[in-house]
Amino acid sequence: MTRYILSICVILSAASCDKRDIRLDNPNDKLRPFAEFMQNNYAYSLFHAAIEKAGLTEELNGPGPFTVWAPTNEAFNRLGINRPEDFEAFGVDSLRQLVLYHVLRGRALEIEDIPENSANNRYTTESGADVWLARFDTGNRLTRMFRPYINGIMIGQWSNRVNSNEHYGRHNIHVANGILHEIGNVLRYDNVPVRDWLENHEDYQVLVAGLKHFGYWELLADDKQWTIVAPVDSLFEQEGMTVETVSALDTSVYGKRLFGAYIFPVRFFMSDLRLYLFAMRVTSTRTVDLRIYTPIIGDENFSNGILNNYSTFFVNRTFPSSGYGWDDDTYSTPNNAFDRDQSHLVRNGIIHRLDGVALLPGQVFND
Amino acid sequence: MRQQMLNNGQQRIGKGLQLSFVLLISGALIVSSCAKIEPVVINEPAYLRVFNNLRFKVTVDNQDQTHSTLVMLINPEYDSNGIPAGAEIIGDFLVTRNSYAPPYPSHIGNSLDVYNPEYPGKERVNAGPILNGFDLSSWAQVPSGQHRVAFYSRPRSEVPFFNLEMRYRTEPIVDTVLDLRAGEVYTLHVLQKDFNTKENGILLRQENFHKLALADSLVYVNFYNMSAKGFFEAPHTVKPNSGNHLLGGLNLEYDWFQEGIREEMNVFYVAYDERFLRQHYDGTIKPLASFMTHLKRDTENPATAPYWSLPLFFNAQDSIRSFLFQEFFFSRPGFDATPESFMIPNDGPEGPGAGGYARLLCYGNGREEPPAPRRQNYVAVPNLIVTTHSGEHNPRSFATVNSIEIVNNSVYLTTVQRVYEPPVY
Numbered sequence: 001m002t003r004y005i006l007s008i009c010v011i012l013s014a015a016s017c018d019k020r021d022i023r024l025d026n027p028n029d030k031l032r033p034f035a036e037f038m039q040n041n042y043a044y045s046l047f048h049a050a051i052e053k054a055g056l057t058e059e060l061n062g063p064g065p066f067t068v069w070a071p072t073n074e075a076f077n078r079l080g081i082n083r084p085e086d087f088e089a090f091g092v093d094s095l096r097q098l099v100l101y102h103v104l105r106g107r108a109l110e111i112e113d114i115p116e117n118s119a120n121n122r123y124t125t126e127s128g129a130d131v132w133l134a135r136f137d138t139g140n141r142l143t144r145m146f147r148p149y150i151n152g153i154m155i156g157q158w159s160n161r162v163n164s165n166e167h168y169g170r171h172n173i174h175v176a177n178g179i180l181h182e183i184g185n186v187l188r189y190d191n192v193p194v195r196d197w198l199e200n201h202e203d204y205q206v207l208v209a210g211l212k213h214f215g216y217w218e219l220l221a222d223d224k225q226w227t228i229v230a231p232v233d234s235l236f237e238q239e240g241m242t243v244e245t246v247s248a249l250d251t252s253v254y255g256k257r258l259f260g261a262y263i264f265p266v267r268f269f270m271s272d273l274r275l276y277l278f279a280m281r282v283t284s285t286r287t288v289d290l291r292i293y294t295p296i297i298g299d300e301n302f303s304n305g306i307l308n309n310y311s312t313f314f315v316n317r318t319f320p321s322s323g324y325g326w327d328d329d330t331y332s333t334p335n336n337a338f339d340r341d342q343s344h345l346v347r348n349g350i351i352h353r354l355d356g357v358a359l360l361p362g363q364v365f366n367d
Numbered sequence: 368m369r370q371q372m373l374n375n376g377q378q379r380i381g382k383g384l385q386l387s388f389v390l391l392i393s394g395a396l397i398v399s400s401c402a403k404i405e406p407v408v409i410n411e412p413a414y415l416r417v418f419n420n421l422r423f424k425v426t427v428d429n430q431d432q433t434h435s436t437l438v439m440l441i442n443p444e445y446d447s448n449g450i451p452a453g454a455e456i457i458g459d460f461l462v463t464r465n466s467y468a469p470p471y472p473s474h475i476g477n478s479l480d481v482y483n484p485e486y487p488g489k490e491r492v493n494a495g496p497i498l499n500g501f502d503l504s505s506w507a508q509v510p511s512g513q514h515r516v517a518f519y520s521r522p523r524s525e526v527p528f529f530n531l532e533m534r535y536r537t538e539p540i541v542d543t544v545l546d547l548r549a550g551e552v553y554t555l556h557v558l559q560k561d562f563n564t565k566e567n568g569i570l571l572r573q574e575n576f577h578k579l580a581l582a583d584s585l586v587y588v589n590f591y592n593m594s595a596k597g598f599f600e601a602p603h604t605v606k607p608n609s610g611n612h613l614l615g616g617l618n619l620e621y622d623w624f625q626e627g628i629r630e631e632m633n634v635f636y637v638a639y640d641e642r643f644l645r646q647h648y649d650g651t652i653k654p655l656a657s658f659m660t661h662l663k664r665d666t667e668n669p670a671t672a673p674y675w676s677l678p679l680f681f682n683a684q685d686s687i688r689s690f691l692f693q694e695f696f697f698s699r700p701g702f703d704a705t706p707e708s709f710m711i712p713n714d715g716p717e718g719p720g721a722g723g724y725a726r727l728l729c730y731g732n733g734r735e736e737p738p739a740p741r742r743q744n745y746v747a748v749p750n751l752i753v754t755t756h757s758g759e760h761n762p763r764s765f766a767t768v769n770s771i772e773i774v775n776n777s778v779y780l781t782t783v784q785r786v787y788e789p790p791v792y
Contacts (some may be wrong), residue, residue, distance in 0.1 A: 007389040115522030118425075118434070135524075266427045275425050281603050292427055 015037065031176040034060040034068055043182075046076040047099075049084035054096040060103070066178035067104040069150055070130075072184045078341070079186055100127035101187055108179040111135070111148045111155065111171050119149075119272040129189050136274045151345055152269025153185045167228055190346045194228060195220050197346045206236040209243040210259035214251060219297065225267035226349035229313055229338075231357050237356050255364040257299040261315045262358075264294055269347050273310055282321055293319070301328070304358075311336045315358050333358050386617055388490065407493055408456040412508035413547035414495040417486035418464045419693045420525055420558040420593065420774040421567065424607035433520045433540060433567075437461040437557060438528040439486060440517045450536050451517070452529070454510060458486035459521075459528050466777065467733055468609050470767065471504045471782040480521045481525050497550070499577040500785045501768070503552065511549035517542040518557055518569070552577060554781075558774060562595035568666070576768045576783060583785060586693075588769040589672040590634055592664045598775045599627040611746045614728070616737050623725035623746055624649050624776045626752040628697055631726075634659045635696040642690050644738045655681070655691075662697070662773075672770075679752060679766045689764035692737060692750050693729040695771065715784045727771070727778055748780040758788040 003004055018098040032040065035057040038048035047070055054280055059068065081087065087095060119134035126366055135148040148155040148171070170182040179235055190197055195217065198204045207230050211217050220226060236242070249258070279287040291307035303318045312333035333356030343352035422436040439458035477645040477658025483489045487507035521528055528536070532585045540557075546572040547553060548787040552574040560568045570593065581587055598606070608623055637656040659675050680689050702723045726745065730737040733749035748771075754764045770781045 003386060004389075007386070113524055113526050115434070115524040118522055119598065121522070149550055268427065275429055278424070278426065278604050280632075 001094050001310045007027045013263060018139045021340060027132075031174065033062075033176045034066060036061060036181070037180070038070070038218050043072055044070050045069055046073045046081060046084065047102075050076075050087055050095055050099050052164075053090070054092060054099045056096065060177075064177035064178070065106065065108040066107040067153070068178065068180045069183050069187060070101070070180050071183050073190055075184055075186050091115065097127045098188075099188070101125050101131070101189055102130055103127075104131075108174075110179060110347075111181065113148060114148055119269070119275050127189075129191065131187065132269070134269070134272060136262075136271075146270075147274070149269065149271045150181075150187075151187055152245050152271045152340070152343055152350075153183055153187065154271070155181045155183055167328060172211060185341065188345065190344065193221065193347050194226055194349045194351065196234075197344065197351060198228070200232070203232040203234075204230050205229065206233045206241055206246055207259070207262065210241075210246045211262075212248050213249065214256045214259045216260060216263060217300065220263075220348075223348060224265065227264040227267050228351045229262050229264070229354040230347065230351050231262070231354045235355070235357050239360055241361070242359070253365060254361055257296045257302045257303070257304075257315060258359050258361060258364045260296040261302070261304045262354070263297060264292065265297060266294070268292065269350065270310060270338055270343060270352060273306060275310065299346075307332075309335060309352055311338055311358070313337050313354060313358055329363075331359050331363055372728055390765055394492055395628075395646045396663050409493055409508045409510055411511050411547055411549035412493070413511040414498075414506035414552045415486070415509045415547065415555060416506045416553070417458060417461065417555045417559070418468070418779075419461045419485075420464060420556050420772075420777075420779075422463050422607045422610065422775065422777060424605060426605075433565075434522050435463050436482075436521050436523040437518050437540075438521050440519070441514050443515065443517050450533065451519070455514075457528070458483070458490060460525075461486055462523065462711075463610065464779060466612055466779055468505070468779065468781040470502060470753070470782045482523070497590055497786050498552070500583075500772040501577050502784055505783075506552060509547060511551075513544055513546050515542070515778040516545050516555075516569075522743055537786045541569050543569065545571055556593060556772075558593055558666060559595040559598075560756050562601055570666060570669060572669050572671060574736075577676070579674065581674065581768060582676075583766055585676040586679055586766045586769070587674040587676055588751060588771060590660060590662050591672055591770065591772045592632070592662050593627065593666050594627050594662075594664050594775045595666065606776060611776070611778055613750070614731060614734075614745045614747045622776070623727075624773065624778055625775045628773060629699050629723075630664045632663050632697045633702075635698070636675075636677060637694045637696070638677055638681075638691045639694065640690050641692060641738060661700075674768065676781045677751065679764065683747070687760050687763050688754065689752050691752060692731070695729070697727070697773075699723045701727070729780070733780075744780060748778065749782070751780075751782065753782070753784050755787075756790040757792050761790065 022101075025307050035048070038044045038051060038060075041048075046052050051060060060068075066161055090098075104123055105126050110125070114133045114135040116135055119132070121133040122130050123133060124130050131150055132152075134146040134152075136149075141318055170180075173180040173182075192200070198208050198211075207228075208217075211220070236246075258335065273291040277289060278293075279289050280293075281287050289308035291306045291308060291310060293303055295303045297316070301318055302315055304313070304315050306313055312335050314330055316330035333354065336353055337354050337356045344351045406478040417439055419437050421433075421437070423429070423433065428766070432650045439456075439461055440451055440454035441458075443451045443480045460483050462482045462484055468485060472488055472494070474484060478489070481489070485505070487494065487505070493505035493508040495508060497503065517539040519528065519536060519539050521531060521535055545555075554572050554574060556570040556572070558568065558570060560566045572736045575592045576587070603626060606626065609621055609622055611624055613622055615742070624697035635656065636659050655678060660673070677693060678691065680686065681691055728737070728745045729745045729750050730747060731750060733747050751767055751769050752764050753767055757763045758767070765784060765787055767785075772779045772781070
């Protein structure tokens with residue numbers, strides 16, 4: 001019996017020794033490359049059709065590594081593309097740019113490789129334009145949840161469901177020559193400056209007229225990055241502001257903030273606002289939580305900002321760095337003023353559609 | 368009878384076969400399964416422990432600037448472009464330190480991620496020895512002599528520093544030469560020196576607790592205020608969140624340290640006995656209390672602050688298990704300490720509290736509430752007295768040597784303990 005125990009001890013002591021990790025040196029050759037994976041997966045049949053039409057099948061089946069952000073069919077449906085034939089309306093070159101904007105070459109980027117709790121992580125895609133990755137961690141150790149974003153679009157989940165508590169969906173899918181993440185919106189990028197984008201869209205002509213009339217138009221030509229929160233013409237017209245009436249306003253009487261309020265001197269996607277939260281102490285016991293707050297260019301006595309709820313845009317008299325006072329001249333839009341599907345990334349900034357007019361001429365007389 | 372002998376014979380043969388099988392298998396395992404490990408020997412080592420005290424507030428204006436996660440490179444090698452390509456000693460994923468730095472590296476068994484709240488922390492290094500009775504297992508052995516030490520700010524992700532994009536590896540936030548002497552114990556702090564200019568730097572402190580004649584029947588503590596210049600005076604809006612743990616932390620107004628503390632503060636202590644607090648809510652039994660020291664803000668002086676002693680036991684009847692816990696009071700010189708004034712939140716240079724007063728509770732593991740009177744919303748760290756199963760006593764209380772460091776609006780406790788008898792079951 002003792003001998004048995006002894007020999008078992010010997011076996012155990014031998015088996016418990018330190019061993020090297022098992023390492024698979026050969027990649028699994030049963031995995032398919034990208035374009036084939038797309039072809040075999042009906043959830044991405046429209047993206048596959050786009051790849052075919054753009055003539056990129058061979059390239060995406062070639063050696064990588066690639067990282068691909070794959071829009072689902074629903075994402076294309078939202079753009080009015082429901083069948084593969086609908087891509088006929090696109091030029092091959094523009095389709096090629098569109099597809100390549102979803103492809104990163106030379107790196108298989110897992111979600112965990114995106115720096116934690118940071119935005120504005122720049123990666124250059126195959127189309128030559130940049131995408132911006134962000135990742136936020138929420139919850140404690142037990143309820144920990146990643147929120148990864150690309151260009152303000154949640155990776156692996158529909159972007160209009162960001163407030164749901166479901167885990168985000170398909171990500172880190174390994175294929176033979178890289179890695180794939182699902183996105184619920186097609187990534188779009190217009191290689192034009194902010195000014196051209198606004199002028200080319202008929203919906204924003206009152207805003208354009210106002211920005212020109214109050215002297216902001218030259219400023220936006222700058223290489224700096226901007227964020228424009230842009231109310232459409234119909235909202236201005238409801239308040240009696242048209243291209244004609246705005247152009248006729250006396251700039252010595254009305255403060256520049258009437259239109260300067262819609263400009264932020266920094267580029268941010270709405271999802272990036274998760275990163276910024278600061279409490280303004282407004283009385284000795286009360287604080288107000290804000291997401292972003294910047295002085296209005298040319299009218300620095302006033303500032304614009306977005307409240308903690310991510311959805312209320314407001315303008316008020318610039319908060320003193322020490323001391324109290326919050327309610328002075330505060331004007332805000334209704335809640336839910338931002339539609340996440342209506343953000344447009346352009347060369348020198350982002351335009352977010354704003355569902356509300358923050359200031360009326362009668363509220364902005366110069367001091 | 369014959370049949371039985373036959374059976375026995377068969378059994379013996381069977382046993383012999385089984386045994387030789389077992390021996391054969393174990394022999395094969397012994398030959399094939401062991402890996403030889405070469406021990407790393409560092410001759411004449413110095414002992415180093417590194418803390419990252421940086422805590423930044425991310426705003427729209429600075430989101431592309433310095434991250435508070437660091438990598439430490441000792442004796443880095445650079446490629447032809449001046450980009451670090453390797454280093455003799457690498458301390459990667461060095462995140463902002465925890466409010467409690469325990470006396471032994473417990474992080475390594477208690478987490479699944481790579482983020483390291485101190486160096487060596489989770490790194491596999493040669494740990495420090497037992498020096499004059501003090502357990503230095505939270506210190507790493509490093510070769511003594513002059514070393515080039517660089518800290519780079521890196522994004523917080525699980526990608527190792529040398530695999531990051533080039534743009535993260537171009538500019539160190541600290542690049543200096545340190546002289547570490549053999550057999551000495553060092554703590555190295557990365558901290559912000561000036562809150563307004565955002566100047567970052569390091570502070571190398573040569574510890575002396577192992578050289579002092581400290582009694583093992585007293586608890587020792589010293590204090591540092593390593594806050595950045597101008598932090599206290601800065602408006603609340605630009606200050607980062609603190610790393611403090613608030614008991615029942617529902618009301619952030621009661622984070623006494625949230626605005627930082629003044630340049631000069633007085634420190635008092637009170638040691639309560641848990642048993643008497645349970646019985647005498649009216650406070651008829653007075654706690655042990657005393658003035659302790661005068662604390663000045665300093666981010667430059669590498670000298671060790673003097674140690675002050677606290678009792679380990681409440682009275683002579685106790686000798687194994689201590690029921691004491693501590694509370695420290697920081698008040699500005701001349702502060703009129705009435706019970707009413709203690710209830711005013713410390714809300715910065717402008718508010719009614721005017722940074723006059725802050726209190727720190729050291730109880731249990733730093734996460735539990737002491738018995739009545741209730742201390743909700745208190746900034747809490749673990750008890751300075753280590754109480755654990757040792758020898759035949761379960762539990763038994765041990766005195767420790769501690770540093771309480773206040774960096775901007777965060778309070779950090781570092782505990783060093785002596786080696787004690789392992790438990791006997």
